[in-house]
Amino acid sequence: MSADSNVAGGGAGSTKENHLINFMKDNATLIALVVLVIGLSFADDAFFTARNLSNLSRQVTIIGIIAVGMTMVILIAGIDLSVGSVVGLAAVVVTMLMQYGVPTFLAVPLTLVIVGGGIGMWNGFWIAKFNIPAFIITLGMLTIARGLALTLTNGSSVPVTSKVFPVIGGGYIPPMISSVLLIACAALAVYSIFRGVQQSRAHGVEVNKPELMVSGGVMIAGFALAFHVFTSYKGIPVPVAIFAVVAFAGIYTLNSTRFGRRLYALGGNEDAARLSGINTVRTKMIVYTVISVLAALAGIILASRLNGASPNLGTMFELDAIAAVVIGGTSLAGGSGKVSGTIIGALLIGVLNNGMSLLGVVTFYQLIIKGLIIILAVWFDVMQKK
Amino acid sequence: MSNVVLEMKGIIKDFPGVRALNNVNFEARSGELLALMGENGAGKSTLMKVLSGVWPFPTYEGEIILRGKKVQFANTKEAEDAGIGIIYQELNLIPGLTVAENIFLDRQFTGPRGKINWNQTFSETQKILTDLGMNDIRPTDLVQNITVGKQQMVEIAKALSQKAEILVLDEPTSALTDKEVKDLFRIIRKLKADGVCMCYISHKMEEIEQIADRIAVLRDGETIGGVTPIAEISLDQIIARMVGRDIKDMFPKADFEPGEITLEVNNLTVVNPDIPNSFKVKNASFVARKGEILGISGLMGAGRTELVEGIFGAYPQHTTGEVKLNGEVLNIKSPKDAIESGIALLTEDRKALGLFLDKSIAFNTTISSLETISSKVLGIINNQQERKIVKEYVDQLGVKTPSIDTVIGTLSGGNQQKVILGKWLNSRPDVFILDEPTRGIDIGAKVEIYKLLNELVQEGVTVIMISSELPEVLGMCDRILVMCEGEIVSNFARDDAKKEAIMASATGNA
Numbered sequence: 074m075s076a077d078s079n080v081a082g083g084g085a086g087s088t089k090e091n092h093l094i095n096f097m098k099d100n101a102t103l104i105a106l107v108v109l110v111i112g113l114s115f116a117d118d119a120f121f122t123a124r125n126l127s128n129l130s131r132q133v134t135i136i137g138i139i140a141v142g143m144t145m146v147i148l149i150a151g152i153d154l155s156v157g158s159v160v161g162l163a164a165v166v167v168t169m170l171m172q173y174g175v176p177t178f179l180a181v182p183l184t185l186v187i188v189g190g191g192i193g194m195w196n197g198f199w200i201a202k203f204n205i206p207a208f209i210i211t212l213g214m215l216t217i218a219r220g221l222a223l224t225l226t227n228g229s230s231v232p233v234t235s236k237v238f239p240v241i242g243g244g245y246i247p248p249m250i251s252s253v254l255l256i257a258c259a260a261l262a263v264y265s266i267f268r269g270v271q272q273s274r275a276h277g278v279e280v281n282k283p284e285l286m287v288s289g290g291v292m293i294a295g296f297a298l299a300f301h302v303f304t305s306y307k308g309i310p311v312p313v314a315i316f317a318v319v320a321f322a323g324i325y326t327l328n329s330t331r332f333g334r335r336l337y338a339l340g341g342n343e344d345a346a347r348l349s350g351i352n353t354v355r356t357k358m359i360v361y362t363v364i365s366v367l368a369a370l371a372g373i374i375l376a377s378r379l380n381g382a383s384p385n386l387g388t389m390f391e392l393d394a395i396a397a398v399v400i401g402g403t404s405l406a407g408g409s410g411k412v413s414g415t416i417i418g419a420l421l422i423g424v425l426n427n428g429m430s431l432l433g434v435v436t437f438y439q440l441i442i443k444g445l446i447i448i449l450a451v452w453f454d455v456m457q458k459k
Numbered sequence: 460m461s462n463v464v465l466e467m468k469g470i471i472k473d474f475p476g477v478r479a480l481n482n483v484n485f486e487a488r489s490g491e492l493l494a495l496m497g498e499n500g501a502g503k504s505t506l507m508k509v510l511s512g513v514w515p516f517p518t519y520e521g522e523i524i525l526r527g528k529k530v531q532f533a534n535t536k537e538a539e540d541a542g543i544g545i546i547y548q549e550l551n552l553i554p555g556l557t558v559a560e561n562i563f564l565d566r567q568f569t570g571p572r573g574k575i576n577w578n579q580t581f582s583e584t585q586k587i588l589t590d591l592g593m594n595d596i597r598p599t600d601l602v603q604n605i606t607v608g609k610q611q612m613v614e615i616a617k618a619l620s621q622k623a624e625i626l627v628l629d630e631p632t633s634a635l636t637d638k639e640v641k642d643l644f645r646i647i648r649k650l651k652a653d654g655v656c657m658c659y660i661s662h663k664m665e666e667i668e669q670i671a672d673r674i675a676v677l678r679d680g681e682t683i684g685g686v687t688p689i690a691e692i693s694l695d696q697i698i699a700r701m702v703g704r705d706i707k708d709m710f711p712k713a714d715f716e717p718g719e720i721t722l723e724v725n726n727l728t729v730v731n732p733d734i735p736n737s738f739k740v741k742n743a744s745f746v747a748r749k750g751e752i753l754g755i756s757g758l759m760g761a762g763r764t765e766l767v768e769g770i771f772g773a774y775p776q777h778t779t780g781e782v783k784l785n786g787e788v789l790n791i792k793s794p795k796d797a798i799e800s801g802i803a804l805l806t807e808d809r810k811a812l813g814l815f816l817d818k819s820i821a822f823n824t825t826i827s828s829l830e831t832i833s834s835k836v837l838g839i840i841n842n843q844q845e846r847k848i849v850k851e852y853v854d855q856l857g858v859k860t861p862s863i864d865t866v867i868g869t870l871s872g873g874n875q876q877k878v879i880l881g882k883w884l885n886s887r888p889d890v891f892i893l894d895e896p897t898r899g900i901d902i903g904a905k906v907e908i909y910k911l912l913n914e915l916v917q918e919g920v921t922v923i924m925i926s927s928e929l930p931e932v933l934g935m936c937d938r939i940l941v942m943c944e945g946e947i948v949s950n951f952a953r954d955d956a957k958k959e960a961i962m963a964s965a966t967g968n969a
Contacts, residue, residue, distance in 0.1 A: 272842070272843065276843065276846050279862075329839055329840050329842075330833070330837060330838045330839055330840060331829040331830070331833045331838030331839075331840060332838055334822070334825075334826065334829055334840065335826075335829070337815075337818065337822070338815055338818075338822075338826050341815040341816070341817065341818060342811075342812075342814065342815050342816070344811060344812050345806075345811070345812050345813055345814060345815060346815075346826075347773075347793075347794055348771070348773065348794050348804065348806060348812055348813070349794070349798075349826050349827040349882075350793075350794050350795040350797075350798040350799070350827045350886075351795070351826075352793065352795050408815075408817065408818075409817065
């Protein structure tokens, strides 16, 4: 994830006193997450156990996968409010397909294409081609998709009969393979950091040491924690592995591909992007399709984990996904943001949910606290930019 | 004379990397029009923003003295309350409201329970308009339905209704017709007689001669030569102060024999989507040759920008006509098509249409030619290659920057423009269209851009340059097209082109 040093060009502090303040500002969400984790570990013995953390990571994946797509959408100054309903519809469709005898390995990709691809292209078509505000189009889809899910099921739940399907959301990669995978990924990450530094030096680019140390430190700590948790409790949950792949693909796309550059350009200045030869209509359509496919994927994982689908699955997920993106530092005005920030944002929300449940905070209060934290995060972001 | 109302002393204003104002000194008296002259980028607009409180007190150095008292504005409201009215180039009226509502915006006459007294609002507005001799504007007109010239009058009326004693006008005639200019000058003369102090920002010599009493010249953020009565200074002296060097080496035009025709435009028409049956560009046909600089001159709003944007595919749904490149008819449906065909367009509005302000120099340089630095299949960007290409352009064009990762918004206008030039050079165009390429940049950078145009022509590129500055067109172009009200009205060869003739065609008096 070292490659996620921002495209936009970061602010480098000039003096030593500034360094610390800038460091705190740049990594405020990360610091908040660490503080929260330490605090919860002291507050409740059950929090920092391999079992709880493994479950927590699995819970984060659903919002996390959607939030990766939401980062791209918000990056181009858009929004997608329909993702929660797409989760519900995808969950219903995949389970119903299997009920009608379609084998799992066909039902899953079919759902991704029909529900994810179909809805995404529909949203993208209206937004990109006719310049209708994304807010309106996806708000409409929020109720359309939910209505479809309810119509298809007649309002009742659909059970899962397949034996393979529950693995997607509830399975584990055996601990032995998990540890090999984790070590391989860690080695690859360390290698890519070193190579990045070498290349920067070779081109006479000053290496931002504090940033490097933070990203390196976070990575090592993250891998160590993951190694501890996943090897002592059953192994890597399958959805966590899926999320890791999605997140990596998101980071890589935004940082290192043409498509990623175009998203930053589109969000930063749409007119200039168009006059620079970017096909803005196609780019937007792709982004809205990607997020719907990711939302459908999240719906499939959720149905698998719950061993069944109810048409009301995913209600309000759009809010958690948007919150993760915004807490992660992506600007709602578009043009700047990172997937790594979103992942931290999603983790923060996940830890908060998990911690509050452990501490026995009443659900009603949980909603209030979550809302306040979103407002605080955005306020902090706005203050910082002043 | 002791009737000095405004004095600015030793004003210094720094932006990251540039000093926009460096020791500005002048004083203005009641009942006079002080012309503030200077080239684009000389610091006129920044000075105005300091005066109007847009840049509040501690962000600049120096003193503003109003009627003998030192003032330090914390915001624009305080400046307004102190009697300073500013008419910006971009008007600040609300189009969907009436003239009266705009003039009394937020200060409407209200009854005891906050209910607006419309009768009084309209009658007071009528009184103000009549006082100023603006008899053809009605208080109930919607601002969007009156001409730009009248809108400007409304702005003036608004400022005066707020008891402005100092009126700053920023290039007020740039969008006006001749008749509107005459009306404006009539009102300015009346205001002078009423004792209003006016600061008039412009670089049009003819206007200054007509209405200015005294003149101060700004160059590179400095007032050059103090304040001089207009009777005591010649045009040449004003230009010398503005430019600070012999005008002859401003335009290093190199002579080449133009080659065969590259770009051919036939009957290009751009409709005006806002008004049915009206055109922004009407039946424009012209050719451009390999190795020539073709100038397009004309007044603001003559359709020059729309013509080249039409060629570039900026609004395909409103454009008809034929564009041929090297004999082949192009089917341009978007800027992307145009770029792929070998046409580049450097836009007039750099901030809104050209730059990604909060992105790096590298990002801005490669955004229109990402294909050249990325893999074909997945579009994976090769960072080393990108850095290499960007560095070459930064060196070649002499962009002054600490690094290619520097955010472009922190550079000066001239350096930003050089980066954009690099961006388009990197797309290797056959036809390079530049819309006002030297607007808002300092003279040094201008000359560098002219030299670059020469080099491009030498390499066989067809260069088309739109410019509102006649000396620039006359100095740099091999051939000059003049546009008026959407049509190409004349075509001058370099040797036949005279300032007066171009102006006459541009104003429809040819």
